[in-house]
Amino acid sequence: MNKVTAKNLKESFENACPVCGSKQQRVFFKLLNVPVHCNVLWPSQEAAQNCPRGDIKLAFCPICSFIVNLEFEPSRLEYIQTYENPLDFSHRFQIYERSLATRLIKRYNLYGKNIIEIGCGKGHFLKLLCQLGNNSGVGFDPAYVDQEKQNEEGKDQVKFIQDFYSERYRNYQGDLIVCRQTLEHIENPQAFLNMLRRVIGNRLDAHVCFEVPNALQTFRKLFVWDIIYEHCSYFTPISLSLIFSLSGFRVCELTEEYEGQFLCIHAAPSNQGILNPDDMQRGEVNQTASDVTSFAATHQRKVEVWRRALKQVESGGQRAVVWGAGSKGVSFLNALKSSQVEYVVDINPNKQGKYVPGTGQQIVPPKFLHDYQPEVIIIMNPIYRFEIRNLTKKLGLAPKFVYA
Numbered sequence: 122m123n124k125v126t127a128k129n130l131k132e133s134f135e136n137a138c139p140v141c142g143s144k145q146q147r148v149f150f151k152l153l154n155v156p157v158h159c160n161v162l163w164p165s166q167e168a169a170q171n172c173p174r175g176d177i178k179l180a181f182c183p184i185c186s187f188i189v190n191l192e193f194e195p196s197r198l199e200y201i202q203t204y205e206n207p208l209d210f211s212h213r214f215q216i217y218e219r220s221l222a223t224r225l226i227k228r229y230n231l232y233g234k235n236i237i238e239i240g241c242g243k244g245h246f247l248k249l250l251c252q253l254g255n256n257s258g259v260g261f262d263p264a265y266v267d268q269e270k271q272n273e274e275g276k277d278q279v280k281f282i283q284d285f286y287s288e289r290y291r292n293y294q295g296d297l298i299v300c301r302q303t304l305e306h307i308e309n310p311q312a313f314l315n316m317l318r319r320v321i322g323n324r325l326d327a328h329v330c331f332e333v334p335n336a337l338q339t340f341r342k343l344f345v346w347d348i349i350y351e352h353c354s355y356f357t358p359i360s361l362s363l364i365f366s367l368s369g370f371r372v373c374e375l376t377e378e379y380e381g382q383f384l385c386i387h388a389a390p391s392n393q394g395i396l397n398p399d400d401m402q403r404g405e406v407n408q409t410a411s412d413v414t415s416f417a418a419t420h421q422r423k424v425e426v427w428r429r430a431l432k433q434v435e436s437g438g439q440r441a442v443v444w445g446a447g448s449k450g451v452s453f454l455n456a457l458k459s460s461q462v463e464y465v466v467d468i469n470p471n472k473q474g475k476y477v478p479g480t481g482q483q484i485v486p487p488k489f490l491h492d493y494q495p496e497v498i499i500i501m502n503p504i505y506r507f508e509i510r511n512l513t514k515k516l517g518l519a520p521k522f523v524y525a
Contacts, residue, residue: 336357
């Protein structure tokens with residue numbers, strides 16, 4: 122295979138869809154000068170405001186409904202130990218992860234088996250799979266931080282490699298290969314899946330489970346703050362199924378998870394025929410085409426509505442905070458470029474005290490609100506609404522909650 126560079130990859134994207142090969146891609150949305158990292162936070166406001174930036178130019182394929190950022194340059198990103206995106210500080214997310222791990226163990230009879238996780242982050246989910254099923258695991262992630270000294274339990278069951286997963290690690294074989302919230306960051310997802318299929322080889326009893334953000338939530342249900350530079354690929358159910366099929370996998374099941382925010386695909390290596398793009402569900406593809414056609418105007422209207430709302434809060438002598446310093450919160454604040462919000466609340470202690478890339482708001486713990494007394498709390502992800510309401514109630518607060 123020829124070496125893929127940022128330049129020729131970008132040119133190939135502009136000429137053909139990286140999933141189905143169609144040359145009918147069309148640009149429908151642009152967002153300029155955004156932080157290239159939402160999950161790398163900064164030690165000072167000045168550093169945060171001067172963070173590296175890039176452009177987003179989204180193109181839609183009307184054949185398979187895949188969406189790609191044509192301006193994506195992988196060399197601009199650096200996934201190192203300061204990359205901080207775990208969600209498992211949330212009790213709501215912990216419930217989901219435990220449920221998913223339990224279902225995977227039962228589905229694939231993962232008891233005393235070998236598991237590989239690609240893009241394992243801090244390793245929490247892999248440790249959970251190994252502990253619940255007495256399995257052995259190997260996790261790959263350049264941003265992994267060694268925490269063995271803090272957590273001795275189960276350390277003999279797992280091994281972590283601070284590197285991107287690649288063909289050089291083909292000697293590590295898993296009964297299940299898990300990859301969650303990672304494929305959307307990979308500049309050529311089909312080349313990556315082709316590589317993974319080669320590594321699996323003739324082990325047709327192996328299975329893979331991938332989880333990605335659900336593009337239908339972003340472009341149909343208007344979760345517009347999910348558009349970030351780090352995500353070069355946006356998968357609909359159809360494009361996700363097709364890319365796995367074209368890469369030599371048989372799609373066993375595809376489900377929506379976490380109140381529809383994630384897509385979870387279960388697949389197995391196959392030597393049989395593959396799906397044809399012509400066999401795609403045209404009605405669903407056409408609906409997505411309609412969604413993206415109106416998206417740019419809808420995004421702009423949503424930004425303007427929020428700018429007016431924050432100005433009203435300020436003119437009324439009130440204070441507002443954003444709850445959630447993840448990608449949604451960073452995207453929201455950078456889109457509005459508003460000075461009305463001074464602080465962002467996050468329960469992750471590793472984010473607290475740092476500053477939001479691009480706009481420079483300080484990230485504070487929930488207890489900060491006891492003295493700050495905001496009248497308005499903007500919740501970035503409504504799935505955490507009950508958790509947030511309970512925390513603020515314990516702090517003796519009675520703010521107005523609004524959902525971004």
